[in-house]
Amino acid sequence: MSKFALITGASSGLGLEFAKICAEFGYDLVIMARNLANLNALKKEIESKFGVRVFVFGCDLSLINSAKKIYDFCQENGVKIEILINNAGFGDHGEFIDCDLKKQLEMVQVNIASLIELTHYFANLMIKFGGGKILNIASAAALSAGPKMSVYYASKAFVRNFSLAISEELKDKNISVTAFCPGPVATNFGLNANVGNAKVFARSDDANAVAKRAFKAMQKGKVLVYDGKFMGIANLLTRLVPSSISAKVTGFLNG
Numbered sequence: 001m002s003k004f005a006l007i008t009g010a011s012s013g014l015g016l017e018f019a020k021i022c023a024e025f026g027y028d029l030v031i032m033a034r035n036l037a038n039l040n041a042l043k044k045e046i047e048s049k050f051g052v053r054v055f056v057f058g059c060d061l062s063l064i065n066s067a068k069k070i071y072d073f074c075q076e077n078g079v080k081i082e083i084l085i086n087n088a089g090f091g092d093h094g095e096f097i098d099c100d101l102k103k104q105l106e107m108v109q110v111n112i113a114s115l116i117e118l119t120h121y122f123a124n125l126m127i128k129f130g131g132g133k134i135l136n137i138a139s140a141a142a143l144s145a146g147p148k149m150s151v152y153y154a155s156k157a158f159v160r161n162f163s164l165a166i167s168e169e170l171k172d173k174n175i176s177v178t179a180f181c182p183g184p185v186a187t188n189f190g191l192n193a194n195v196g197n198a199k200v201f202a203r204s205d206d207a208n209a210v211a212k213r214a215f216k217a218m219q220k221g222k223v224l225v226y227d228g229k230f231m232g233i234a235n236l237l238t239r240l241v242p243s244s245i246s247a248k249v250t251g252f253l254n255g
Contacts, residue, residue, distance in 0.1 A: 131174030
């Protein structure tokens with residue numbers, strides 16, 4: 001049976017880079033996102049360049065039961081997922097009381113609920129098939145409360161802590177879980193979240209380079225990785241500085 005990697009949010013940014021990296025390592029792919037045109041273009045490129053099979057699944061993870069549809073699709077096509085990369089996610093900028101509540105709830109559905117569902121479905125299949133690897137993309141945002149991006153920061157703190165917990169639970173089942181926390185990355189995230197001019201995005205890392213480091217960390221079975229030149233320092237400071245001060249600084253950086 002072929003080995004497959006499932007990548008959410010694969011139509012651009014880190015997800016697109018993960019798809020190419022997995023293909024380069026010989027994995028067949030299931031790639032999913034809302035932008036079906038971009039997915040089909042990526043499928044054509046990867047199949048031509050790497051000679052692997054690519055299944056495309058157009059899906060909006062902000063909709064309830066979307067994760068179950070992906071799981072059913074894989075089951076119906078006899079796809080054995082050995083790598084699950086929960087990459088899909090988005091943010092929003094502004095004071096919480098002024099933000100569109102519907103968008104905030106959709107963010108929770110994408111960043112948290114759908115990630116939980118996919119992890120549950122495919123971790124159980126990995127146990128059945130003898131093991132696998134799960135890579136959850138958290139963020140530097142997991143380190144602190146985030147004024148002006150409150151729900152996004154809270155969602156990434158959840159991803160970090162959830163990953164740490166299930167990593168402990170699954171380590172004896174030959175399943176590694178990696179929480180990867182990058183700093184700002186040069187993708188469409190800032191534009192889509194309306195924070196492109198925020199100070200925190202003044203220096204953004206290359207998406208391909210970040211994806212390669214994340215993939216390498218997953219391969220090594222690392223549990224928690226803070227990625228970027230200043231992430232180690234930021235992690236230390238958030239432990240030493242009172243959380244109220246950390247939140248003030250983060251709010252300033254978020255503009």
